[in-house]
Every structure is written in C-alpha cells, then in structure tokens.
Amino acid sequence: MDMDVTKLSEMEFRVTMVKMMCRLEKSINENVNENIESLRAEMRANLAEIKNSMSQMQSKLEALTARVNEAEERIVELEDGLVEEKAKIESGLKKIHAQECRLQEITDSMKRSNVRIIGIPEGVEKNRGLEEIFEQIVAENFPNLARETSIRVQEAERTPPRLNHDKPTPRHIIVQFANIRSKDTVLKAARAKKLLTYQGKCIRITSDLSTETWNERKAWGGIFKALSEKNMQPRILYPAKLSFRIDGEIKTFQNRQSLTNFVTTKPALQEILRGAL
Amino acid sequence: MDMDVTKLSEMEFRVTMVKMMCRLEKSINENVNENIESLRAEMRANLAEIKNSMSQMQSKLEALTARVNEAEERIVELEDGLVEEKAKIESGLKKIHAQECRLQEITDSMKRSNVRIIGIPEGVEKNRGLEEIFEQIVAENFPNLARETSIRVQEAERTPPRLNHDKPTPRHIIVQFANIRSKDTVLKAARAKKLLTYQGKCIRITSDLSTETWNERKAWGGIFKALSEKNMQPRILYPAKLSFRIDGEIKTFQNRQSLTNFVTTKPALQEILRGAL
Amino acid sequence: MDMDVTKLSEMEFRVTMVKMMCRLEKSINENVNENIESLRAEMRANLAEIKNSMSQMQSKLEALTARVNEAEERIVELEDGLVEEKAKIESGLKKIHAQECRLQEITDSMKRSNVRIIGIPEGVEKNRGLEEIFEQIVAENFPNLARETSIRVQEAERTPPRLNHDKPTPRHIIVQFANIRSKDTVLKAARAKKLLTYQGKCIRITSDLSTETWNERKAWGGIFKALSEKNMQPRILYPAKLSFRIDGEIKTFQNRQSLTNFVTTKPALQEILRGAL
Numbered sequence: 001m002d003m004d005v006t007k008l009s010e011m012e013f014r015v016t017m018v019k020m021m022c023r024l025e026k027s028i029n030e031n032v033n034e035n036i037e038s039l040r041a042e043m044r045a046n047l048a049e050i051k052n053s054m055s056q057m058q059s060k061l062e063a064l065t066a067r068v069n070e071a072e073e074r075i076v077e078l079e080d081g082l083v084e085e086k087a088k089i090e091s092g093l094k095k096i097h098a099q100e101c102r103l104q105e106i107t108d109s110m111k112r113s114n115v116r117i118i119g120i121p122e123g124v125e126k127n128r129g130l131e132e133i134f135e136q137i138v139a140e141n142f143p144n145l146a147r148e149t150s151i152r153v154q155e156a157e158r159t160p161p162r163l164n165h166d167k168p169t170p171r172h173i174i175v176q177f178a179n180i181r182s183k184d185t186v187l188k189a190a191r192a193k194k195l196l197t198y199q200g201k202c203i204r205i206t207s208d209l210s211t212e213t214w215n216e217r218k219a220w221g222g223i224f225k226a227l228s229e230k231n232m233q234p235r236i237l238y239p240a241k242l243s244f245r246i247d248g249e250i251k252t253f254q255n256r257q258s259l260t261n262f263v264t265t266k267p268a269l270q271e272i273l274r275g276a277l
Numbered sequence: 278m279d280m281d282v283t284k285l286s287e288m289e290f291r292v293t294m295v296k297m298m299c300r301l302e303k304s305i306n307e308n309v310n311e312n313i314e315s316l317r318a319e320m321r322a323n324l325a326e327i328k329n330s331m332s333q334m335q336s337k338l339e340a341l342t343a344r345v346n347e348a349e350e351r352i353v354e355l356e357d358g359l360v361e362e363k364a365k366i367e368s369g370l371k372k373i374h375a376q377e378c379r380l381q382e383i384t385d386s387m388k389r390s391n392v393r394i395i396g397i398p399e400g401v402e403k404n405r406g407l408e409e410i411f412e413q414i415v416a417e418n419f420p421n422l423a424r425e426t427s428i429r430v431q432e433a434e435r436t437p438p439r440l441n442h443d444k445p446t447p448r449h450i451i452v453q454f455a456n457i458r459s460k461d462t463v464l465k466a467a468r469a470k471k472l473l474t475y476q477g478k479c480i481r482i483t484s485d486l487s488t489e490t491w492n493e494r495k496a497w498g499g500i501f502k503a504l505s506e507k508n509m510q511p512r513i514l515y516p517a518k519l520s521f522r523i524d525g526e527i528k529t530f531q532n533r534q535s536l537t538n539f540v541t542t543k544p545a546l547q548e549i550l551r552g553a554l
Numbered sequence: 555m556d557m558d559v560t561k562l563s564e565m566e567f568r569v570t571m572v573k574m575m576c577r578l579e580k581s582i583n584e585n586v587n588e589n590i591e592s593l594r595a596e597m598r599a600n601l602a603e604i605k606n607s608m609s610q611m612q613s614k615l616e617a618l619t620a621r622v623n624e625a626e627e628r629i630v631e632l633e634d635g636l637v638e639e640k641a642k643i644e645s646g647l648k649k650i651h652a653q654e655c656r657l658q659e660i661t662d663s664m665k666r667s668n669v670r671i672i673g674i675p676e677g678v679e680k681n682r683g684l685e686e687i688f689e690q691i692v693a694e695n696f697p698n699l700a701r702e703t704s705i706r707v708q709e710a711e712r713t714p715p716r717l718n719h720d721k722p723t724p725r726h727i728i729v730q731f732a733n734i735r736s737k738d739t740v741l742k743a744a745r746a747k748k749l750l751t752y753q754g755k756c757i758r759i760t761s762d763l764s765t766e767t768w769n770e771r772k773a774w775g776g777i778f779k780a781l782s783e784k785n786m787q788p789r790i791l792y793p794a795k796l797s798f799r800i801d802g803e804i805k806t807f808q809n810r811q812s813l814t815n816f817v818t819t820k821p822a823l824q825e826i827l828r829g830a831l
Contacts, residue, residue, distance in 0.1 A: 017294060
C-alpha cells in the first residue's frame with residue numbers, strides 16, 4: 001500500500017481497493033494458517049515423541065511386571081521349599097537329639113558294671129596287674145568283702161590306655177565286674193566308708209558314667225546341697241535322676257524342668273531351693 | 278469504523294480506507310498470533326509437565342528395574358543356597374537313618390546274650406536273687422537243661438530297675454548269659470515247650486531286642502499268619518528277617534519291600550498274601 | 555466481492571467498502587479462531603489421552619513398586635530364614651559327625667576283647683564247636699599259651715551268622731575273650747609268629763574293629779610302607795593311630811592331617827613320605 005492512492009482515478013482506486021482487500025484476506029489467511037500449521041506440526045511431533053516414549057515405558061513396565069510375576073512365583077517356591085526343609089531339619093534335629101540320648105544310654109549301659117578308681121599312683125601295677133591292685137584296695141578298705149566270692153572282676157585297666165607324661169595326676173582305673181551286683185556291692189561299701197585309701201593314701205571310687213551323665217549329675221549340685229542341709233535325704237539315682245523326701249514320701253525327678261514344675265506347687269520347697277534352682 | 282464515511286471528502290475517504298485496511302491487517306495478525314501463541318504456551322506448558330512426569334516415571338521405572346535386577350540375583354542366590362542346603366539335609370538325613378540302623382544293631386547286639394522273662398510276680402526275688410529264680414524256672418520247665426553246666430548266667434535283673442507301683446503287671450526280668458549259645462539253648466527249649474510256668478503260673482520267655490527290632494518283627498505279623506496257615510514254615514530270623522519255604526527252597530527277606538518285589542514274580546504267593554502285604 | 559464495484563455510486567461504494575472490511579475482519583477472525591480452536595481441541599484430546607495413559611502407568615508403576623517392596627521383604631525373610639537354617643544344618647551335621655565318631659568308638663569298644671580269625675574252612679566246627687577250634691589253633695600255633703589258664707574265651711562265632719553259599723571264602727570267626735588282656739596276649743603271639751596255620755593251612759588272626767576303623771587303618775598303608783622301608787618302626791595303635799620313631803623319640807598321630815602338619819617341620823621326613831602323604 002505504498003502507492004499514493006490519492007493519485008489514482010476513481011475507478012482505479014475502487015479496483016485497487018477491492019484487490020487490496022482480496023490480497024489482505026489471502027495473505028492473512030495464509031500467514032495465520034502457516035502459523036497454526038507450524039504449531040500443529042510442532043505439537044504433533046512432541047506428542048508423537050511422547051507417545052513413543054510412553055509406549056517404550058509401557059513395554060518396559062510390562063516386561064518388568066512379567067519379571068516381578070516370575071520373581072514372586074520363585075519366592076513362593078522358595079518359601080514353600082524352605083518350610084519343607086525347615087520341617088526336615090526340625091525332624092532331623094529331633095532325631096539327632098534322640099540319638100544323643102540313646103548314645104548316652106548305650107555308653108552308660110556299657111559302663112554299668114564298672115567302677116572308676118581315682119588316685120592310684122601310676123606304675124604300682126607294673127609287677128602285679130590292676131586286678132591284684134583292686135584286690136589290695138578291697139582288702140585295705142573293705143576287709144569283709146575280701147572274703148566274698150560273689151565279687152567277680154572281669155577286667156581292670158587304666159583310662160586312657162596310654163600314659164600322658166604331661167599330666168601330673170595318675171590315670172583313673174576302670175574296674176569292670178562280671179555283673180552289676182558286684183559293682184553295686186563295691187560302690188555301696190565305698191559310700192559307707194567315708195575315707196578310702198590305697199597304701200595309706202587317699203583314693204576315690206565312683207560310678208563309671210558317660211560324660212553327659214556326669215554333667216547331668218553335676219548339674220544337680222547346688223540343689224542337692226540345699227536339700228541336704230534341710231535333711232531331705234537327696235540321692236542321685238541311675239543314671240542322673242534326683243530323688244528326695246518331701247511330705248513323708250520320696251519324689252524322683254528326671255530333670256531340672258520336672259523339678260521346676262513340681263516346685264511351683266510347693267512354696268516351702270521353693271523357699272529352700274531359692275537361688276539353687 | 279463508526280465514523281460516517283459518507284461525510285468524508287474523496288481524498289479523506291481514500292486515505293481513511295487505506296489506513297483502515299492497514300489497521301485491520303495489523304489487528305487481525307496481532308489478535309490471531311496472540312491466540313496462537315497463547316495456545317502454544319498452553320501446549321508447551323502441558324508438554325513440559327508431561328515430559329517432566331514422564332522423566333520422573335522413567336527414573337522410577339529405572340530404579341525399580343534396578344531393584345528387580347537385584348531381587349532376581351538374590352533369588353538366584355537363595356535358590357542355589359537352598360539347593361545346597363537341601364543336598365546337605367538329604368545327606369544328613371541319610372546319615373541319621375544309617376545311624377539309627379546302627380544304634381538298633383548295637384542295641385540288639387548288646388542284648389544278644391539276653392532273654393526276657395515275662396510274668397514273674399514282683400517280690401519273689403526278695404530272699405533269693407533273680408539268678409536263683411531263673412534256676413527255678415529252668416528246673417520247673419527244662420529239667421534236662423538244669424543238669425547242663427554250659428548254661429552260664431552272667432546276670433539277671435528287673436527292667437526298668439525301679440518298680441512303678443501304678444503299673445499292675447510285674448516288670449520283665451532280663452537274664453544275661455555269658456554267651457549267645459547259652460541264650461540260644463534256653464530260647465530253643467522255651468520254644469519247644471508250648472506252656473512255660475513259674476510255680477504253676479503261666480510265664481513267657483522271649484528274645485531281648487531293641488524296640489525298633491520288636492516293631493519290625495511285629496510288622497511281619499499278618500504275613501507270618503497267612504504263610505503259617507499254608508504250612509509254608511515262616512520263621513523270624515535275627516534280628517527281624519522273615520524266612521519261609523516256597524517251591525522247595527527257603528527264601529529270606531530283609532524287609533517288606535524285598536518281599537513285595539519277590540511276590541510280583543509269584544502269582545500264587547500273591548494270592549496267599551492278598552490283604553496281608 | 556464479485557459485484558462490479560465500478561458500477562456503484564460514490565456513496566454506495568464507500569458503504570460497500572466499509573461493510574466489506576467489516577465482513578473481512580469478522581470472517582478472518584472466525585475462520586482463524588475456528589482453526590485454532592480445532593487445533594486446541596485436537597491437542598487437548600491428545601494431552602488428555604496421554605495424561606490418562608500416564609496416570610494408568612503411574613498406578614501400575616506404584617502397584618508394581620508395592621509388589622517389589624513386598625517381594626524384597628519376603629526375600630529378606632527368606633535370606634534370614636536360610637541363614638538360620640544353615641546354622642542349624644551346620645550344627646546338626648557337626649553333631650552327626652560327632653555321633654558317627656562315637657558310634658565307631660562304641661563299636662570298637664564292643665569288639666575290644668575280640669579277635670577275628672580268617673581262613674578256617676566252613677564246617678570244621680560241626681562236631682566240636684568254635685571254642686574247641688580256637689583251642690586247636692592255639693595248640694597248633696602257640697603251644698606255650700595252651701597251658702596258660704588266663705586266656706578265657708567267652709564266645710566264638712562265625713560272622714555273618716548265616717552261611718552265604720555264593721561266597722567262595724569261608725566266613726570269619728570272631729573269638730570274644732573274657733577280657734582285653736586275653737585278646738592282647740593272643741594277638742601279640744600271633745604277630746610274633748609270622749606264619750599261622752590251622753591243620754597245616756595258612757590262616758590269619760587280626761584285631762576285630764569297626765569298618766570305619768579298618769578303613770582308617772588301611773588309609774595309613776602307603777605311609778606305613780614308606781616308614782617301614784626306612785626302619786622307622788611304624789606301628790598302628792588302637793584304634794587307628796600311627797606311631798613311628800623319629801629323631802630318637804616315638805611320635806604318635808591321630809590322623810593324616812596331624813601328620814601333614816608335623817611333616818612341614820621335617821624336610822627329611824617330607825622326602826621319605828613324598829608320594830605317600
């Protein structure tokens with residue numbers, strides 16, 4: 001519209017006006033639509049990009065979901081497997097415990113005709129054999145038994161079989177009798193006589209028990225002492241039971257737990273065993 | 278364009294027209310572009326927001342993927358670990374089973390020179406000892422054996438060692454012989470004589486076996502009876518094997534499984550054992 | 555604008571021009587805004603769709619995250635559980651091993667008064683009993699011992715108890731003595747005499763040991779031979795220890811490991827045992 005419209009003839013102006021208007025309409029439409037289309041293109045590109053990303057994420061999410069599904073299944077299988085194995089372990093450990101008890105029983109049973117003699121100096125058996133040493137012990141401590149023929153010694157040996165020169169104390173002697181009665185007779189006589197000697201030196205004669213049973217017996221120690229002080233006549237019964245007199249009758253307990261249960265019903269006994277149980 | 282164009286001079290109108298057209302173009306362009314830019318801004322804001330959200334999701338997805346990776350690795354380790362432990366458990370349980378068998382063997386072996394006497398009233402041993410009671414039983418039931426010196430009793434005792442006053446039946450007596458031959462002789466004599474007595478009252482003399490072996494022997498019961506009815510001479514062999522005569526020869530079976538396997542090849546035997554096996 | 559503007563009067567043209575301009579403005583605005591609004595609608599629809607998808611993905615991601623959280627917790631529990639069970643298994647297996655050792659000890663201990671005689675033909679005991687066969691062996695091989703009364707045989711039997719006709723070699727004979735000393739005397743005499751016979755045929759007399767102890771003794775074989783060749787006086791001590799003379803003193807080894815440890819300090823011994831250890 002640079003031209004000088006004032007110089008045009010009337011008709012020229014009119015035609016020019018109309019042309020200008022047409023051109024204006026066209027140019028505006030073109031210009032604007034171009035802008036719009038450029039925006040549309042920009043947006044569509046963005047949307048396409050986003051949709052593409054989203055579709056990728058969707059795929060990844062689905063793949064991950066599938067993996068989580070599988071992982072969960074494997075976890076369930078592991079959980080079930082562990083429960084199964086736990087049960088097997090539990091049952092195995094129970095069997096192991098039962099076998100331990102049985103091994104202890106067998107060991108004790110194999111030692112049932114034995115006594116253990118503690119304190120006999122090493123070497124005294126050199127020219128005589130341990131059986132003769134045992135006869136000397138009987139003669140020295142239980143002269144009455146020496147004449148009894150029912151005490152039949154099967155075997156006597158040092159334990160452990162080989163001497164360890166690093167240990168200052170003599171090895172124990174295990175005397176195995178032909179039967180339990182012989183052992184019981186000797187053990188009873190040994191308990192009745194407070195002081196036992198061999199050639200004048202102090203010795204001890206005890207039951208021969210498995211280590212486990214010894215430990216179980218030792219575990220009664222404090223309780224035994226407390227009951228003893230109250231004259232309740234505590235005794236250790238074979239293999240490691242505790243019995244004592246209460247309310248006029250003799251009660252026997254397999255283990256600490258059974259005594260603990262019993263004690264809850266006897267406040268007086270609870271008082272006596274306070275600190276020991 | 279409120280002005281009255283009719284009142285303008287020709288030249289004024291022309292100039293006005295051109296101005297109006299310019300203004301129109303400008304105003305339309307401005308107006309439209311503003312709209313477009315506002316849309317663009319709106320869309321860009323939306324897109325930015327979406328892209329931001331997507332980038333956050335992407336991060337979360339990646340983090341989650343990393344966690345799933347790690348979880349899968351831990352699952353693999355757990356699976357491998359469980360397989361390893363399963364193998365250990367399997368081997369442990371096998372060893373436990375083998376040890377059970379061995380404990381049973383040892384227990385049976387420790388009882389191999391014993392017999393178990395059932396039905397001797399409590400207290401009869403008070404003044405005589407159980408060894409003498411056994412001699413009475415031999416004299417009463419097997420007068421021929423009484424004169425034999427080869428039957429050497431090592432020991433005789435009640436089992437369990439302590440009397441339980443709540444039980445109405447007398448405790449069994451375990452007689453331990455010096456050797457298996459003595460036991461075999463006594464047991465054979467006991468089996469040969471249908472009715473055994475002590476002071477006229479009915480008693481029983483059996484092998485002394487581990488509980489497990491007793492249970493295994495008892496488990497042959499129905500089969501033993503079925504074979505007996507067909508005169509197939511079934512016998513229980515030490516410790517708990519079954520033997521019987523079939524097709525002119527004696528077959529021995531360690532356990533039910535080995536018998537089951539054998540039976541599949543013998544339809545006649547299958548018929549006999551129907552319901553018992 | 556099809557009309558012929560040239561035919562209009564001046565005033566008509568002016569009014570027409572103004573109207574046209576107004577119409578143009580209106581039409582352009584309408585047209586353009588329609589385009590913009592259509593784009594806006596399109597974009598908003600797209601954005602809504604995307605946001606909806608994203609919100610769905612977000613939900614899925616959150617749900618999956620929750621599942622991964624839970625899975626991780628279950629994995630931790632499984633890991634802790636497995637560690638716990640592993641410890642139990644470890645302790646169980648240790649106990650099983652200890653019990654195996656103890657069973658071996660018990661079995662060996664039960665056989666401690668026994669010897670095993672290998673090579674006595676089946677059936678020779680038919681009219682005499684195995685105890686008498688053993689007396690014959692003593693008379694034939696150790697005439698000095700035959701007069702000793704301290705050798706007390708408790709029992710002699712074939713092992714296994716039942717004859718397997720498929721095996722070409724005679725079953726071994728187990729002789730159980732009343733005590734270990736008797737066994738030691740017989741075994742010592744047997745070792746001193748290189749060649750033992752029964753009715754002129756070659757026989758062997760060995761310790762009676764558990765299978766495990768035999769295997770442990772056999773495992774010393776190559777080492778024993780190598781030490782023997784160097785006159786180092788190797789001996790197998792009960793149950794399966796190796797002892798030999800080195801640098802003027804006698805060393806004893808419980809097992810191969812303790813020997814291996816010792817050997818590292820003795821290059822000369824290492825040379826002797828090269829290939830055997």
